[in-house]
Amino acid sequence: MDFEFSDVQEMLRKDARRFLTEKCPKAYVRKMEEDEKGFTADLWKEMAGLGWMGLVFPEKYGGLDMTFLEMAVLLEEMGRACLPGPYFSTVFLGGLPILEAGTEEQKQEFLPKIARGELIITTALTEPSGVYEPTGIEVKATAQGDKYIIDGTKLFVADAHVADYMIVAARTAPGKSRGISLFLVDAKSPGIKCTMLKTIASDKQCEVVFNKVAVPKKNLLGKLNQAWPLVERILLLAAAGKCAEMVGGAQQVLEMTVDYAKQRIQFGRPIGSFQAVQHHCANMATDVEGSRFITYQAAWMLSLNMPCDKEVSMAKAWVSDAYRRVVTLGHQVHGGIGFTKDHDMQLYFRRAKAGEVLFGDGDYHREKVAQALSL
Amino acid sequence: MNFAFAKEEEAFRQEILNFLKQELPPGWIGATYYEDELEEEEIWAMGRKLAPKLGQKGWLAMAWPKEYGGQERSHIEQTIFKEEMAYNRAPGVDMAGISMCGPTMLAFGTPEQKRQFLTPIAKGETFWCQGFSEPEAGSDLAAVRTKAVEQNGYFVLNGQKVWTSGGHRADWMFLLARTDPDAPKHKGISFLLMDMKTPGVEIRPLVNILGGHAFNEVFFDNARVPVANLVGKKNDGWTVATALLNFERSGIERVASARRLLDEVIELVREGEKTGTVSRPVEVIRQKLAEMVIELEVGRWMGYHVSYIQQKGQMPWVEAPISKVFGSELMQRVANVGMQCLSLYGQLEKGSKWITLGGRVAHMYQSSLGRTLGGGTSEIQRNLIATKGLGLPRG
Numbered sequence: 001m002d003f004e005f006s007d008v009q010e011m012l013r014k015d016a017r018r019f020l021t022e023k024c025p026k027a028y029v030r031k032m033e034e035d036e037k038g039f040t041a042d043l044w045k046e047m048a049g050l051g052w053m054g055l056v057f058p059e060k061y062g063g064l065d066m067t068f069l070e071m072a073v074l075l076e077e078m079g080r081a082c083l084p085g086p087y088f089s090t091v092f093l094g095g096l097p098i099l100e101a102g103t104e105e106q107k108q109e110f111l112p113k114i115a116r117g118e119l120i121i122t123t124a125l126t127e128p129s130g131v132y133e134p135t136g137i138e139v140k141a142t143a144q145g146d147k148y149i150i151d152g153t154k155l156f157v158a159d160a161h162v163a164d165y166m167i168v169a170a171r172t173a174p175g176k177s178r179g180i181s182l183f184l185v186d187a188k189s190p191g192i193k194c195t196m197l198k199t200i201a202s203d204k205q206c207e208v209v210f211n212k213v214a215v216p217k218k219n220l221l222g223k224l225n226q227a228w229p230l231v232e233r234i235l236l237l238a239a240a241g242k243c244a245e246m247v248g249g250a251q252q253v254l255e256m257t258v259d260y261a262k263q264r265i266q267f268g269r270p271i272g273s274f275q276a277v278q279h280h281c282a283n284m285a286t287d288v289e290g291s292r293f294i295t296y297q298a299a300w301m302l303s304l305n306m307p308c309d310k311e312v313s314m315a316k317a318w319v320s321d322a323y324r325r326v327v328t329l330g331h332q333v334h335g336g337i338g339f340t341k342d343h344d345m346q347l348y349f350r351r352a353k354a355g356e357v358l359f360g361d362g363d364y365h366r367e368k369v370a371q372a373l374s375l
Numbered sequence: 376m377n378f379a380f381a382k383e384e385e386a387f388r389q390e391i392l393n394f395l396k397q398e399l400p401p402g403w404i405g406a407t408y409y410e411d412e413l414e415e416e417e418i419w420a421m422g423r424k425l426a427p428k429l430g431q432k433g434w435l436a437m438a439w440p441k442e443y444g445g446q447e448r449s450h451i452e453q454t455i456f457k458e459e460m461a462y463n464r465a466p467g468v469d470m471a472g473i474s475m476c477g478p479t480m481l482a483f484g485t486p487e488q489k490r491q492f493l494t495p496i497a498k499g500e501t502f503w504c505q506g507f508s509e510p511e512a513g514s515d516l517a518a519v520r521t522k523a524v525e526q527n528g529y530f531v532l533n534g535q536k537v538w539t540s541g542g543h544r545a546d547w548m549f550l551l552a553r554t555d556p557d558a559p560k561h562k563g564i565s566f567l568l569m570d571m572k573t574p575g576v577e578i579r580p581l582v583n584i585l586g587g588h589a590f591n592e593v594f595f596d597n598a599r600v601p602v603a604n605l606v607g608k609k610n611d612g613w614t615v616a617t618a619l620l621n622f623e624r625s626g627i628e629r630v631a632s633a634r635r636l637l638d639e640v641i642e643l644v645r646e647g648e649k650t651g652t653v654s655r656p657v658e659v660i661r662q663k664l665a666e667m668v669i670e671l672e673v674g675r676w677m678g679y680h681v682s683y684i685q686q687k688g689q690m691p692w693v694e695a696p697i698s699k700v701f702g703s704e705l706m707q708r709v710a711n712v713g714m715q716c717l718s719l720y721g722q723l724e725k726g727s728k729w730i731t732l733g734g735r736v737a738h739m740y741q742s743s744l745g746r747t748l749g750g751g752t753s754e755i756q757r758n759l760i761a762t763k764g765l766g767l768p769r770g
Contacts, residue, residue: 001380001384001679002376003376003680004376006376009376069376258766258767261767262767262768270768272761275754275757277767279757279758279761281765281767282758285693285765286701289694290676290677294669294672296376296378297676299376300378301378314668318669318670318673366662367665370661374645375641375664375665
């Protein structure tokens with residue numbers, strides 16, 4: 001049993017924190033919320049230079065061959081910094097699916113470019129039905145010669161507006177979880193219309209309409225009609241990664257809140273000397289502590305390739321709710337000043353909600369845990 | 376980062392399970408929480424039977440130095456032991472002696488005191504109680520009024536203790552008494568060890584909300600404690616007491632007890648699905664049950680984390696209160712979810728016709744009220760997390 005990070009992980013954390021403190025200050029975060037692309041090419045290039053995109057790719061694809069534990073540490077720092085941009089999409093909704101299920105040719109074609117920061121990828125999975133279920137997929141891919149023709153609407157597609165490729169989940173045969181396939185679609189294909197949604201976390205999610213979009217058969221990712229298990233795997237990794245990001249955000253909110261409670265004077269003393277405020281902070285600390293354990297249990301199991309559907313669901317369910325509690329209490333302690341756009345609290349509050357609902361919220365994952373208990 | 380137990384640790388866990396299978400009669404129910412062991416004669420008797428056997432195996436005070444009956448094994452293993460004892464509802468672990476008094480004596484005791492008291496605790500031969508709280512000194516423990524006047528080689532005690540768990544069962548008491556009434560509150564207290572058979576000691580039962588007799592009032596009428604039983608310096612008992620409260624525990628027994636009850640409820644719900652005996656549809660309760668499973672997992676790691684820190688020789692200043700608050704409140708939530716699953720049947724108490732799960736859910740539902748009160752209330756624990764843990768200024 002070991003609840004500490006390795007030297008490599010500590011160094012990664014330190015370096016990431018130093019880099020992001022300098023290159024991703026809150027002024028940048030705020031600017032990117034209003035920016036059409038949502039990130040700068042310069043920062044993207046520097047991150048690639050640090051090896052971040054290919055952190056967990058094997059060396060032969062240009063990666064650093066690190067594990068999910070190191071990824072979790074890095075994601076924590078990104079969550080702490082509110083890093084904007086398509087990193088999470090490119091890695092979890094692009095690189096990792098290809099690494100898991102791509103042909104050797106596909107891996108060679110895509111992974112090194114992703115690692116070098118030359119490709120941005122996302123996955124177009126959810127639709128107006130708004131569920132992470134195969135029954136929610138109505139986008140069709142119809143075989144036509146050496147191509148598939150994709151028709152339909154995808155919703156809540158992260159970073160579609162800057163993606164070079166989209167992994168699109170489409171129905172290729174009737175059925176429930178059978179009949180779903182995944183395609184690597186060139187984003188410049190004719191017939192794709194991308195509309196930016198305005199979201200609470202200002203995080204560049206799009207509606208993507210596919211109108212007779214042709215994709216070569218060789219761009220099938222995984223098995224025809226049998227891609228739903230791969231989708232589940234993508235959701236599993238993304239849920240775990242999102243937890244790590246949320247832990248980083250929650251830790252920062254706790255620190256900000258404690259600092260404020262020590263400084264803000266009312267009734268002739270710091271508000272942090274009042275029990276009501278102390279208890280809010282204690283509850284936040286407890287939630288952050290719990291979130292860290294349940295997240296790193298999942299990350300550790302993933303790093304060792306252990307089956308961990310239940311543990312990832314436990315983590316996502318807990319952290320989804322815990323981070324929400326933390327940001328809510330953070331706002332309460334900050335009082336009026338926290339309720340302004342200028343203050344950083346709202347950056348975390350809004351991102352906490354996105355983190356909660358993406359890749360399955362508390363209810364969704366509690367249901368999975370209940371199933372694991374044979375209830 | 377490694378959430379796996381070592382092979383030896385897993386083997387040890389199995390060793391405990393094998394022992395309990397052998398020693399506990401088939402169908403053994405036991406108490407839902409270790410403090411409830413004090414209430415029922417049958418359970419208490421089993422505890423007295425098991426304690427020396429556990430002591431002989433060296434499992435009671437595993438992390439202590441060998442010369443005092445310990446095995447110098449890890450805190451993690453000690454926690455594994457406590458977890459399995461709690462989950463399997465096996466009595467016989469004297470928490471007051473093992474987790475509070477013992478470690479305190481290791482830190483502050485004289486060689487003579489260590490020689491006299493520690494080995495019997497480790498061997499399961501003595502049972503201790505804690506003489507801290509008084510009617511005017513609950514959360515404000517430093518306000519103790521029981522007087523200890525030094526006279527002819529003794530401290531003469533006059534006063535009263537309250538909420539003394541196991542006072543009616545104990546051989547020895549460790550207590551706080553005021554040795555300098557003129558000094559500031561925190562600086563006039565001393566930590567003493569008292570034989571419960573000392574003349575002038577009167578124990579009066581207090582009945583808890585369940586109608587059970589677990590704790591007591593203890594009155595001192597010129598009871599004499601030899602000065603050799605002073606632990607630490609005279610008038611410096613507060614230092615000793617504060618350290619003791621942090622040797623506290625991982626709190627794993629709270630999580631394990633709650634987990635055992637929840638497992639029984641889940642099994643009932645699963646069976647009820649088939650037999651139609653659960654009056655609540657499973658669709659309504661599955662989310663609640665899943666949430667409890669998740670929280671128990673979180674609480675379990677919080678507990679092991681405390682032991683991990685203690686194993687490193689550090690003080691779990693923030694981790695122990697976090698584990699205490701979370702674990703005790705979780706017991707209440709688990710019991711409540713259990714009651715919700717049982718719906719009307721949750722009302723039935725042990726001995727009633729139509730009883731389910733022996734009335735254990737209703738029992739924990741009521742007894743868990745005390746868990747956020749004893750051992751430092753949740754409010755005090757949150758104060759500690761905030762001040763000692765997060766560095767927030769005191770009021």
